[in-house]
Amino acid sequence: MADDEMEDEKEYRWESGYEKTWEAIKEDDQGMLEASVADIILKAKRKRQLDRKQGSRLGMMRHMYLILDCSESMTNQDLKPTRFLCSIKLLEDFIEEFFYQNPISQLGVIITRNKRAEKITDLTGNPKKPIKDLQALQQTSFTGEPSLQNSLELALKTLKMLPAHASREILVIMGSLTTCDPGDIGETIQTVKADGIRCSVIGLAAELNVCKILAVNTGGEHGVVLDDKHFKEKLTAHIDPPPAATRLDAALVKMGFPHHALQASTTELSVAVCMCHADQPNENGRYTNPGYLCPQCFSKHCELPVECRSCGLTLVSAPHLARSYHYLFPIQQFQELENQQMQTNCYACQKRFTDVDKKVYNCGKCKKIFCVDCEIFIHESLHTCPGCATNTDLTMQKISNNKST
């Protein structure tokens, strides 16, 4: 057992990360530390992008269950103000970002306390519902022990039913150091593995062997947070879609692209009950004017993307699909160059390069020079190289490439 661990991870963070940190900081000619500190900051900024793998097949239609520990240990105050409140706050951002980056994915929430698991949000494509449910949890009490097995089984029940082309994931946030399980958790882990569900665990206290085995066996990630910033980092790592497991079947999924219907612009659309709010008790919210009509059964929905309540067709808008195209056609990493005053300004933001800008970045395709902040912005959010977009030949060439493949 000990040998296994030695193989898959050579050292722990506390053994390597802090070793001889003073060596990284060097004084410059004037005996100032600023330059090397700036260098460290820069490296930290770029770290996440360099880690990003490219060109692999991604599981884009993600179905993720979030298992949140709500046991007594979550009231611990080592994360401020408490472990639970810190998690809720970070999870809200995570859920928003998750749906932003994975527009046709679904997410559900399961909580576990008192040796029981409870599903508080079913798989949904709308970020508002899980966030609202999570916030409502603040009023409840945190008691007892969590049960990892019960929550896995509960998530398994739903995830099992999903079609084979969907990528299935479970993300466990574990604050407790114990779990109370009714049976052999090893068996559950085997079932989860057999169903191809990727389980990742974020520990808030310390590493648990059972969690590690779960993550390693199912191809997920396991990590323990150091502080809230590190927690956030760990969560962000789950926003990009994971490389698709090879057993994931490809399929054509039928989808509807509903019309965008505006107020009183068409006669076909009178006031009608919106299907998303049809079961609401108050009359006011149920009738809405603008909305999207399902092309198959003509029931109205007020938001996209949604699964039609009456016929089950997935309704999306074309921009929703386009939002994930940047994963398919990622822009190349830029080349890091020493700033030799070849260009006076950053091509994108017009910033004048000064002595502080030690490194500049060069796009391999269009040969334009960018500053470090633009480089990060381009890769993290814009996903379009301004240099290539202002180059006629490259724009045209890209089109012909896309057509030929």
Place this chain on the structure above:
Amino acid sequence: MATDIEKSLLIIVLDINPMQKLIKQVITQVLSSTIVFANAHLMQRSNNILAFMSCHDHGAEFLYPKDDMPGVRQYDGQYEKFSQLEHTVRKQIHKIVGEMPMKHSNETLISGALSMGLCYITRLEREKYAGEKINSRMIVITGSVDSATQYMHYMNIFFTAQKMGIILDVCSLEHELTLLQQGCDLTGGNYLKLPQNNGKPNIPGLLQYLMWIFLPDPAIRSKLVLPPPVKVDYRAACFCHQELIDTGYVCSVCLSIFCKIRPICTTCHTMFKFAVPLAHKPKKRKKAIDMVQ
């Protein structure tokens, strides 16, 4: 005091592609209108900021502000900032038009200009003082036709702008631009196609339209009587025939859209597995044959 730290940034993107039929004849008129519009924005409040960009079929560039702007001088009692803007922009455009290569295409690289604009906005956001607030918006003035070649760039730009809360306005001089229309709708901006007058766009009225529809701050716009919003077509075009479809089939790997079921995805070459429809058909047919016999 609260308004003092609120700045509003306007980025004007002017399409000067010489292949546009229209701009050849009226570029001076359009340019004058745009400069007056730019000055009007600067005049509204002393801490309003402005950036002026031009784009054409060979690239895009910032015209104003520049590092090496001519010194401030007064002309005819005009406010120094206005004359500085006007002179810089006119000089730069003169230079760009003179240096343009002879080979031209219809494709104006508006998406390139917009992506540079977004980088510029993020830089200002980064460099602002703590507590300062910058409301940014971008306006595109173009007479070019719509083209699908920049679709990916556009979509990336629209979503980034939406996320950053930047409003995108579009004023089209001649053609209906469905792609940019989607961008306006996504970011909450206004879209206007200049009304036609005897089959010709109403260029002399351009300034009035700019002032009326695009000058007011987004906060004030809700109180104005603006042209009714256009119906934006969000339907997808299938990859195989480029036709707009209501229901289609989406590849689970690469999200390509097809109008009919097909065995292999043409984009990522994935083979699809068919669970129900194909397996059942032969059986039924056999049964039917049995029945007949």
